[in-house]
Amino acid sequence: MSTHPFHPGLLKQIAAGHGTPVYVYDEATILARINEFKAHLEGIPVRLLYAMKANHCPPLLDVMRRCGLGIDAVSPGELELVLRLGFDPAHILYSANNMTDHEMRYAVEAGVTMNIGELSGLRRLGEAFGESDVCVRINPQIGAGHHAHVVTGGDRSKFGIPVEQMDRVLDVAARYDLRIVGLHQHIGSGILSTEILWNAAAVILETARRLNDLQFINVGGGLGVPYRAGEAPLDLAEFRSTIVASIRKFVASHPSKSLEIRFEPGRYFTAESGVLLSRVNTIKRTGSRTFAGLDTGMGHLLRPALYDAWHTICNLSRPDGTPKTYDVVGNICESADFFARDRGVPELAEGDIVAILDTGAYGMSLSSTYNMRPLPAEVWIHTDGTPELIRRRLTPTEFAMAYLNEYGRR
Numbered sequence: 001m002s003t004h005p006f007h008p009g010l011l012k013q014i015a016a017g018h019g020t021p022v023y024v025y026d027e028a029t030i031l032a033r034i035n036e037f038k039a040h041l042e043g044i045p046v047r048l049l050y051a052m053k054a055n056h057c058p059p060l061l062d063v064m065r066r067c068g069l070g071i072d073a074v075s076p077g078e079l080e081l082v083l084r085l086g087f088d089p090a091h092i093l094y095s096a097n098n099m100t101d102h103e104m105r106y107a108v109e110a111g112v113t114m115n116i117g118e119l120s121g122l123r124r125l126g127e128a129f130g131e132s133d134v135c136v137r138i139n140p141q142i143g144a145g146h147h148a149h150v151v152t153g154g155d156r157s158k159f160g161i162p163v164e165q166m167d168r169v170l171d172v173a174a175r176y177d178l179r180i181v182g183l184h185q186h187i188g189s190g191i192l193s194t195e196i197l198w199n200a201a202a203v204i205l206e207t208a209r210r211l212n213d214l215q216f217i218n219v220g221g222g223l224g225v226p227y228r229a230g231e232a233p234l235d236l237a238e239f240r241s242t243i244v245a246s247i248r249k250f251v252a253s254h255p256s257k258s259l260e261i262r263f264e265p266g267r268y269f270t271a272e273s274g275v276l277l278s279r280v281n282t283i284k285r286t287g288s289r290t291f292a293g294l295d296t297g298m299g300h301l302l303r304p305a306l307y308d309a310w311h312t313i314c315n316l317s318r319p320d321g322t323p324k325t326y327d328v329v330g331n332i333c334e335s336a337d338f339f340a341r342d343r344g345v346p347e348l349a350e351g352d353i354v355a356i357l358d359t360g361a362y363g364m365s366l367s368s369t370y371n372m373r374p375l376p377a378e379v380w381i382h383t384d385g386t387p388e389l390i391r392r393r394l395t396p397t398e399f400a401m402a403y404l405n406e407y408g409r410r
């Protein structure tokens with residue numbers, strides 16, 4: 001049984017000590033991913049941003065800051081959090097979707113660069129803050145991703161200004177004296193093909209030739225990780241020899257003397273660093289199925305229900321049991337509440353502890369308290385292997401009282 005990168009004994013100890021459900025994150029794995037990626041970018045002037053929507057627990061953001069990463073923030077809440085955690089505003093890109101004027105003002109006054117993906121947004125920025133610096137998000141008309149819901153480029157996508165409207169972008173910028181200092185794109189999420197990433201990168205580089213004063217080109221995130229055994233990871237050596245090599249030549253030929261290349265992955269840095277631990281509450285056999293019902297649900301890990309996403313499930317209590325086929329389901333009153341269907345798992349019994357792997361990205365950050373189930377606890381494993389409880393799970397009483405309090409009731 002692989003519970004990469006965790007020691008099963010440590011996970012069992014955490015489940016016993018803190019109860020379930022609990023998310024566990026491994027700092028060493030996050031550092032390894034960052035360093036591995038950085039090593040493949042040598043030779044180009046680069047700044048890495050972290051797309052904090054993937055996982056914004058404070059210790060993880062601290063790691064990103066200590067490693068010199070900036071931030072891709074997409075809401076005032078995200079922005080407020082990273083400013084409070086000490087990130088340099090110069091290294092934050094504010095890429096909110098469909099911003100209000102109020103939101104724009106907040107971000108501009110905080111000193112972060114705005115990333116605008118709508119012509120009308122660019123006009124509004126110009127009207128309120130003429131002569132300011134801006135980054136423009138283009139839609140290169142290429143999209144990709146592990147599921148249709150995560151594709152953010154192409155004609156059906158709401159994101160970015162279609163690249164063929166670049167003349168209009170330049171007109172608006174000229175009218176309001178906006179300085180286009182950055183060009184950005186992000187075509188989707190969970191991409192394992194370097195060819196697709198390169199096809200899109202080629203579009204933004206071509207577009208960047210029209211902008212002599214650019215300070216950065218942000219080619220987005222979207223780098224995938226393998227979720228299933230046997231699935232090939234992104235080929236970083238090929239990434240380096242194709243995309244990075246072409247970018248190096250491009251930078252040398254661009255008139256801007258201070259051009260920086262940015263990437264903004266979320267999943268790649270964090271997905272494999274996390275597991276969700278849960279207890280099997282119920283084993284139930286019907287005519288055709290065997291259900292294993294857990295003490296967590298789609299509120300805590302939405303990806304299977306939302307994208308039919310695969311997460312490997314390990315039986316920590318009896319890893320060597322004979323595999324049996326289960327529908328592994330949650331404790332939420334919805335039929336979409338499942339983690340795996342027709343999945344082989346070493347035989348499960350009520351009381352067993354399971355680990356749901358690769359849940360460090362878009363696990364906790366996509367969670368909700370639907371059905372009034374408090375969020376999971378979170379445990380951080382330091383690089384020396386020591387686990388630390390970083391967020392407690394509220395008891396149902398605390399949870400209900402906090403809820404009533406929001407309504408001014410007790």
Ligand code: LLP
Nearest residue numbers: 051186189190221222223264265266267362
């Ligand atoms: N930059 C922008 C502008 C984005 O919208 C995103 C993700 C990223 C960067 C980071 O993408 P990543 O490197 O993590 O693929 N909830 C989905 C993923 C949605 C991603 C949304 N945008 C999932 O669980 O698969």
